Amino acid sequence: MKIYHVLPFATLTLLAACSKGGPTADTTKPADKPVASVNGTPISRAMFEYYAKNTAGKPAAELTAEQRAQLLDNLIRGEIIAEEAVKEGLDKTTDTASLLQLSRLEILQQAGATHYLEDKKPSAAELKAEYDAQVAGMPKTQYHARHILVSTQDAAQKIIDQLKKGAKFEDLAKKDSLDSSKEQGGELGWFTPSNMVKPFADAVVQLKKGEVTPAPVQSQYGWHVIQLLDTRDTPVPPLDQVKDRVAQLVETKKFRAY
Helix, strand or coil, X not given: CCCCCCCCCCCEEEHHHCCCCCCCCCCCCHHHCCCEEECCXXXXXXXXXXXXXHHHCCCHHHCCHHHHHHHHHHHHHHHHHHHHHHHCCHHHCHHHHHHHHHHHHHHHXXXXXXXXXXXXXXXXXXXXXXXXXXXXXXXXXXXEEEEEEECCHHHHHHHHHHHHCCCCHHHHHHHHCCCHHHHHCCEEEEECHXXXXXXXXXXXXXXXXXXXXXXXXXXXXXXXXXXXXXXXXCCCCCHHHHHHHHHHHHHHHXXXXX
16 A cells, blocks of 8 residues: 655554553553553554464564664555545545445355354365366366467468478567567467467367468467477376365355255
8 A cells, every 4th residue: 555645643642652641540451451552542462463464474472673764654645644634525426435435245155254264174075076077177178379469360360371481480479479479489388278369279179280270260369370290198287286275166156056
């Protein structure tokens, strides 16, 4: 979030500096004391700790005094700006009110999911079943191809004609292709059909190794001349390697069912 510098128009009370006026009885536990107060609105220690962990990636106690001060300044500044926005009625505007409501729903949904799944960790059998289902749904073949992208059908046909006469594919790609792959001679590396737009994928799977599309192939990007270089079986990662991802899929399905 970009924080803009603003004039300190709020009354800031940093609790650490509140020693004026002599000692007073304070039975509040240190962990419960707010870290600051902005116009009477407390910034809780819990919020500060949460902000520190999510911003700096570690508890506030592990940060330097300068880092903690900077984080506190950010929260104070944010509270000042938010209070002023509320004074101006910005929280009631249609877009802002809708965004606040959607943010609330998203946060509560995440909290609900975390709570529901707390004691529902996937079993070994559930992980294996989900893994097998994912593997079964994977494309069986990967394709290695290169292409030349041009803006018209005529231009693509001329390239096909040049290739038939012995022109080098990579040379024509570097000279004529509009795609960023031109610097690699049109190389696209290994991919599955689902990674490509449908007209391109449909053309690739019809080719044999070394073949060039006999006619230009049109997609939303223009006209393609495609050469299939090779095919291979899609590598299947072992379950141990993707266990965390599979667990997420199982948990997502559990919560969706709930």
